[in-house]
Amino acid sequence: MSQAQALQAGSVLRWSVPCGLIxxxxxxxxxxxxxxxxxxxxxALTIVAGHAMWTWIHFIVIAAALLTLVGVQGLVEFAxxxxxxxxxxxxxxxxxxxxxxxxxxxxxxxxAISDAWAAASAADKPTLLLIGHAVELVxxxxxxxxxxxxxxxxxxxxxxxxxxxxxxxxxxWGVAAGLAAVAIGCWCFLSRQFAxxxxxxxSAFASVLWYGAANLxxxxxxxxx
Numbered sequence: 033m034s035q036a037q038a039l040q041a042g043s044v045l046r047w048s049v050p051c052g053l054i055x056x057x058x059x060x061x062x063x064x065x066x067x068x069x070x071x072x073x074x075x076a077l078t079i080v081a082g083h084a085m086w087t088w089i090h091f092i093v094i095a096a097a098l099l100t101l102v103g104v105q106g107l108v109e110f111a112x113x114x115x116x117x118x119x120x121x122x123x124x125x126x127x128x129x130x131x132x133x134x135x136x137x138x139x140x141x142x143x144a145i146s147d148a149w150a151a152a153s154a155a156d157k158p159t160l161l162l163i164g165h166a167v168e169l170v171x172x173x174x175x176x177x178x179x180x181x182x183x184x185x186x187x188x189x190x191x192x193x194x195x196x197x198x199x200x201x202x203x204x205w206g207v208a209a210g211l212a213a214v215a216i217g218c219w220c221f222l223s224r225q226f227a228x229x230x231x232x233x234x235s236a237f238a239s240v241l242w243y244g245a246a247n248l249x250x251x252x253x254x255x256x257x
Contacts, residue, residue, distance in 0.1 A: 044109045049251045052103020056244030058096035063237070065089050071227045073165045080146035090139025094132050097182065101128045103247050104186050110250045111193035120189030127182025134174035141167055175228060176221035183239035184213030190246070202242075202249055209238040 066089055069076050080086055104124050111117040145167060149160040191206020212235040219225075220232060 045106045045250055045253075048103050048106025048109075049247050051099045052106060052243060052247035053251070055096045055099030055101075055103055056240055056247065058092055059100065059240045059243075060237075062089050062093040062096055063233075063240075065092075069228075073161050073168075076168065077146040077149045077161065077164050080142055081150035086143045086146075087139045090135045094135050094139075097128045097131045097135075100243055101125060103243060104190070106250060107186075107190050107246050110246075110253070111190055112197065114193040114196065116189040117193040120186040120193075123185035123189065124182055127178045127180075127185065130174055130178040131182050134171050134178060137167065137174070138171045142171065169226065172226060172228060173221065175232075176217045176225070179217035179220075179232060179236060180214040181217075183236050184210045184217060186210070187239050187242050188214065191242075194246075199249070202246055205238075206242050206246070209235065209242050213239050 065085070067079055067083065069079065101124055104121055108117045108121045142164065145160060145164045149157060149164060152160055187206040188210025191203045191208075191210060193203075194206060195203030197203075216231050216235050
C-alpha cells in the first residue's frame with residue numbers, strides 16, 4: 033500500500049471502524065435476543081404476539097446491518113482496495129438491502145398479523161394463520177438470499193484480499209465463514225428449506241464475529257501503530 037493509499041485508508045477507518053464494531057455488537061445482541069422460533073404456525077404466532085420487543089429487535093438488526101456496511105467500506109480500504117474487496121463491498125450492499133426488507137417484513141408485518149391472530153375469533157384464526165405462514169415463508173426465502181450476499185460474499189472476497197496481503201488468520205477465517213454462508217444459504221434456498229436451522233445460524237454467527245474481528249484488527253492499526 034502506497035503512502036497516499038495509507039492516508040486515505042486512515043481517514044476512512046476513523047469513522048468506519050467504530051461503525052463496524054458497533055454494528056457487529058448490535059448484530060450479536062439482536063440475534064441473541066431473537067427467540068428460537070418453532071416451525072408450527074400457531075406456536076410461532078403465539079410467541080410473536082406475546083413478545084413486546086419483537087419490532088425493536090428487528091429494528092436493532094437493521095441498524096446493525098447499516099453500520100456493518102459502513103464498516104465494510106473501511107475494510108475495503110484496509111485491504112488496499114484490491115478488486116476482490118471492492119466486489120465484496122458491492123455484494124454486501126445488495127445483501128444489506130435484502131436484509132432490510134426481510135427484517136422490515138418480519139419485524140412489522142409478522143408482528144401485526146400475530147397480534148391480529150391472537151385477538152381474532154375462532155372463525156378468523158385459520159385465515160390469519162395461513163397469511164402468517166405465507167409471510168414467514170417470504171421472510172425465510174429472503175434470509176436464504178441475504179445470508180450468502182451479506183454474510184457470505186463480503187467476508188469471502190475481503191478475506192481473499194487479506195490472504196494476498198499475508199493476513200493469514202483473518203483471511204482464512206473470512207474465506208471459510210464466507211464460503212459456509214454462501215454454500216448453506218444457496219443450498220437451503222434451492223432445496224426450499226422451510227425452517228431456519230443450526231447450520232444457517234452458525235454460519236451467520238461466524239461471519240458476524242469475523243466482521244467484528246476484522247474491524248478490531250483495523251482499529252489496532254489505526255490507533256496503536
